[in-house]
Amino acid sequence: GENVEQHPSTLSVQEGDSAVIKCTYSDSASNYFPWYKQELGKRPQLIIDIRSNVGEKKDQRIAVTLNKTAKHFSLHITETQPEDSAVYFCAATYSGNTPLVFGKGTRLSVIA
Amino acid sequence: GAGVSQTPSNKVTEKGKYVELRCDPISGHTALYWYRQSLGQGPEFLIYFQGTGAADDSGLPNDRFFAVRPEGSVSTLKIQRTERGDSAVYLCASSPARGASEQFFGPGTRLTVL
Numbered sequence: 536g537e538n539v540e541q542h543p544s545t546l547s548v549q550e551g552d553s554a555v556i557k558c559t560y561s562d563s564a565s566n567y568f569p570w571y572k573q574e575l576g577k578r579p580q581l582i583i584d585i586r587s588n589v590g591e592k593k594d595q596r597i598a599v600t601l602n603k604t605a606k607h608f609s610l611h612i613t614e615t616q617p618e619d620s621a622v623y624f625c626a627a628t629y630s631g632n633t634p635l636v637f638g639k640g641t642r643l644s645v646i647a
Numbered sequence: 648g649a650g651v652s653q654t655p656s657n658k659v660t661e662k663g664k665y666v667e668l669r670c671d672p673i674s675g676h677t678a679l680y681w682y683r684q685s686l687g688q689g690p691e692f693l694i695y696f697q698g699t700g701a702a703d704d705s706g707l708p709n710d711r712f713f714a715v716r717p718e719g720s721v722s723t724l725k726i727q728r729t730e731r732g733d734s735a736v737y738l739c740a741s742s743p744a745r746g747a748s749e750q751f752f753g754p755g756t757r758l759t760v761l
Binding site: 624626635639 | 680689690692750751752
């Protein structure tokens with residue numbers, strides 16, 4: 536089955552700097568890769584996703600890149616703000632109705 | 648519109664007791680997923696429904712865990728003879744249609760087994 540590895544487990548950046556979180560996956564059949572943000576005690580919220588027919592996707596300060604050959608994808612947050620502080624999870628699945636397989640999460644702290 | 652809701656938000660029980668956790672998906676969503684999230688970990692898949700039937704229950708850890716979705720909307724996760732190791736946040740998610748991948752999560756039920 537699919538296995539998703541995520542790193543780093545914790546990341547501290549100064550406000551205004553960029554943050555990068557990386558994930559690798561094992562199943563070459565996976566073709567949908569979402570990123571979720573989870574604040575303490577709250578539900579996971581989808582912030583961006585990418586499908587395997589696209590190499591990069593951007594939404595304001597957030598971007599995701601996908602390298603299918605290497606089986607890795609990354610989340611990039613630019614101009615970080617204190618409200619970006621949260622735990623971020625990557626996930627992978629085959630879009631044909633299979634459950635998400637999550638990474639272990641990255642705790643991002645943005646220091647004002 | 649309303650998002651995915653889960654009740655109760657917190658459940659404290661004693662070892663050996665039976666518990667039921669409820670999930671109300673977004674109206675019209677045909678796919679419903681149950682995940683379990685332990686402290687400091689990502690959500691782990693338990694079971695997935697497409698309509699009323701369980702399409703994949705390979706994530707259920709043992710036969711103490713069971714879930715139903717009799718009318719294709721609300722789902723109940725049932726845990727018999729609870730153990731301390733069952734303590735976790737149980738998350739429910741739903742998605743709109745077959746082949747659609749975006750999953751919308753509920754707030755979770757925090758289960759504590761004493």
